[in-house]
Amino acid sequence: MLIIDDDEDTLEVVFEMLDGAGYEVVLAHDGREAMELLINGLRPAVIMLDVMMPKANGNTFRIWQRARPELARIPVLVATAAPLSKNALEELSPDGQLDKPFDFRTLKDAVQSLIDRPRPSPGATP
Amino acid sequence: MIEARKAVAVNERTCRRMTIAAVVVTVAAFLAASWGALSRLEEIRYDSRAIRTNALPSIQSLSAARRKLGTIGVMIAQLDRVPLMPEALVELRSAIASLEADVNAYFALPRYPGEREEWSSVRACIDGLHAALDGLDPSSVVTPSPEVQARLAVAIDRADAALLATMDRNAAEIQSFVQNIVSTRASALRRALLFNGIGVLLAALLLLMALRSLRRQVAAERRAQHLLEIRATELEAFAGRVAHDLVAPLTPTVLWLERLRSSPDETTRNIAVRASRGVGRVTELVDALFAFARAAREAHETTTSDLDQVAREVVSGFEELAATSHVSLTLESPGPVPLAIHPGIVASVLGNLVQNAMRYLGESPIRRVTVRLQQRNGCARVEVVDTGPGVPLALQERIFDPYFRAAGRDQPLGLGLGLATARRLVEAQGGTIGVTSFGAGSTFWFELPTPAA
Numbered sequence: 261m262l263i264i265d266d267d268e269d270t271l272e273v274v275f276e277m278l279d280g281a282g283y284e285v286v287l288a289h290d291g292r293e294a295m296e297l298l299i300n301g302l303r304p305a306v307i308m309l310d311v312m313m314p315k316a317n318g319n320t321f322r323i324w325q326r327a328r329p330e331l332a333r334i335p336v337l338v339a340t341a342a343p344l345s346k347n348a349l350e351e352l353s354p355d356g357q358l359d360k361p362f363d364f365r366t367l368k369d370a371v372q373s374l375i376d377r378p379r380p381s382p383g384a385t386p
Numbered sequence: 387m388i389e390a391r392k393a394v395a396v397n398e399r400t401c402r403r404m405t406i407a408a409v410v411v412t413v414a415a416f417l418a419a420s421w422g423a424l425s426r427l428e429e430i431r432y433d434s435r436a437i438r439t440n441a442l443p444s445i446q447s448l449s450a451a452r453r454k455l456g457t458i459g460v461m462i463a464q465l466d467r468v469p470l471m472p473e474a475l476v477e478l479r480s481a482i483a484s485l486e487a488d489v490n491a492y493f494a495l496p497r498y499p500g501e502r503e504e505w506s507s508v509r510a511c512i513d514g515l516h517a518a519l520d521g522l523d524p525s526s527v528v529t530p531s532p533e534v535q536a537r538l539a540v541a542i543d544r545a546d547a548a549l550l551a552t553m554d555r556n557a558a559e560i561q562s563f564v565q566n567i568v569s570t571r572a573s574a575l576r577r578a579l580l581f582n583g584i585g586v587l588l589a590a591l592l593l594l595m596a597l598r599s600l601r602r603q604v605a606a607e608r609r610a611q612h613l614l615e616i617r618a619t620e621l622e623a624f625a626g627r628v629a630h631d632l633v634a635p636l637t638p639t640v641l642w643l644e645r646l647r648s649s650p651d652e653t654t655r656n657i658a659v660r661a662s663r664g665v666g667r668v669t670e671l672v673d674a675l676f677a678f679a680r681a682a683r684e685a686h687e688t689t690t691s692d693l694d695q696v697a698r699e700v701v702s703g704f705e706e707l708a709a710t711s712h713v714s715l716t717l718e719s720p721g722p723v724p725l726a727i728h729p730g731i732v733a734s735v736l737g738n739l740v741q742n743a744m745r746y747l748g749e750s751p752i753r754r755v756t757v758r759l760q761q762r763n764g765c766a767r768v769e770v771v772d773t774g775p776g777v778p779l780a781l782q783e784r785i786f787d788p789y790f791r792a793a794g795r796d797q798p799l800g801l802g803l804g805l806a807t808a809r810r811l812v813e814a815q816g817g818t819i820g821v822t823s824f825g826a827g828s829t830f831w832f833e834l835p836t837p838a839a
Contacts (some may be wrong), residue, residue, distance in 0.1 A: 267637035273637075274637075341630040342627075361636035
């Protein structure tokens with residue numbers, strides 16, 4: 261799975277815990293870095309996305325991702341510190357949402373439920 | 387923002403003043419026109435009365451006197467041919483007496499300046515006639531001497547001339563009164579038109595100014611509303627930024643503490659548990675801060691909601707907490723209660739009150755929180771009744787102030803923004819909020835206006 265967050269400490273602890281739980285985890289410090297990873301062929305089962313970030317924030321990343329059919333179907337879990345307004349939620353249209361700060365069980369359950377979720381067929385609209 | 391509000395208030399005052407001034411000016415102009423017309427009418431009434439009661443009766447009496455003088459003149463003119471019989475003398479005297487009566491009727495009327503001389507002249511002529519006739523013997527047929535005849539003729543000519551002059555004077559007076567009436571009427575008409583014209587023009591001008599002021603007020607209100615919305619959006623964005631910067635670093639803290647909580651060392655575990663509690667409080671405080679900031683924005687969103695449905699959702703959201711805190715949480719509702727308010731606002735207020743009630747139940751042996759909905763005349767009332775320790779009277783006023791928290795070691799930690807947020811939301815919707823508490827237990831309530839049916 262791909263974790264996108266600008267907070268180094270968050271990346272470190274999430275990596276250690278998910279890695280320890282048997283997940284294969286790749287880290288990106290902002291939207292642009294994540295885009296580069298995906299362009300280079302990375303195909304994670306789930307993306308965990310922070311919203312407020314320098315260099316391509318959560319919204320920019322989502323717009324970019326949805327515009328690419330080969331990436332649009334990857335489920336995205338949005339992790340945010342401030343509650344999202346209705347408009348912001350509509351713009352992001354995430355597959356799952358996680359309020360910061362979260363404990364490991366909540367994170368693991370959210371990630372696993374997205375992995376276990378049946379994928380939409382390739383012809384379906386993402 | 388304050389300037390925009392001041393502008394709205396100033397425009398409101400100006401508009402009200404202009405309208406009042408327009409009304410005052412119109413009424414004043416109407417009164418002035420009416421007063422002018424009335425005073426002129428009084429002048430006309432005086433003139434016409436003078437004509438009716440003095441000048442016209444004078445001319446009538448003088449005219450009758452002249453006719454009689456003419457008859458007397460004919461009788462005297464015959465004296466040089468026909469001797470004067472005693473009966474004819476009586477007739478002549480009686481004719482003169484009748485003439486004198488007409489002249490006296492004229493004398494009884496008010497005099498005009500200069501009339502006194504004409505009166506004296508008429509009087510002298512009549513006295514002359516009497517004197518000439520007094521010398522004649524009334525018991526025999528007489529032929530007056532040419533001298534007497536001449537005196538009589540002169541007296542009659544003079545009397546006629548005096549009567550004519552007096553009639554002319556009275557006719558001239560009538561003419562002057564009539565001219566006065568005509569000019570007074572014209573001047574009254576001019577004044578009435580002038581005052582009414584001025585009144586109408588001033589009123590129109592003031593109304594125009596009031597209209598412009600009203601337009602300015604509408605624009606100022608729009609500006610104020612716009613500023614308010616911008617400010618609310620900015621506040622929300624700022625709070626979001628603050629929340630992000632405060633909460634984001636907590637994520638690794640929470641996760642690392644979680645790791646420490648499963649440490650084999652008990653002391654480490656205990657420290658981790660306490661530290662986690664601290665982090666939990668910080669999260670709660672930031673959430674409250676964010677909700678308080680967002681309350682300003684939500685207050686400007688309008689839509690409809692059903693109080694009953696919102697209350698059911700809120701109560702169901704607290705069911706898990708109620709179960710773990712051993713609280714009996716119930717809802718008493720009369721059924722659907724429509725509101726013209728965003729459901730998020732109602733949920734936020736009610737959620738705050740329920741959370742507050744559960745948090746401050748303390749160690750009360752009876753642990754019950756009841757949410758009661760009522761619909762009254764034009765408003766919906768929500769009561770959150772708890773069996774907690776109650777709110778002392780002295781604190782009831784201040785409990786809704788921002789950052790106010792009940793003192794005491796046993797009180798749970800909070801930022802003191804929950805009830806302030808609730809009040810901010812309720813008052814922005816034209817509602818009221820309060821608490822009633824006598825000893826044990828308290829009832830937090832709020833009332834919101836319901837839309838007209």
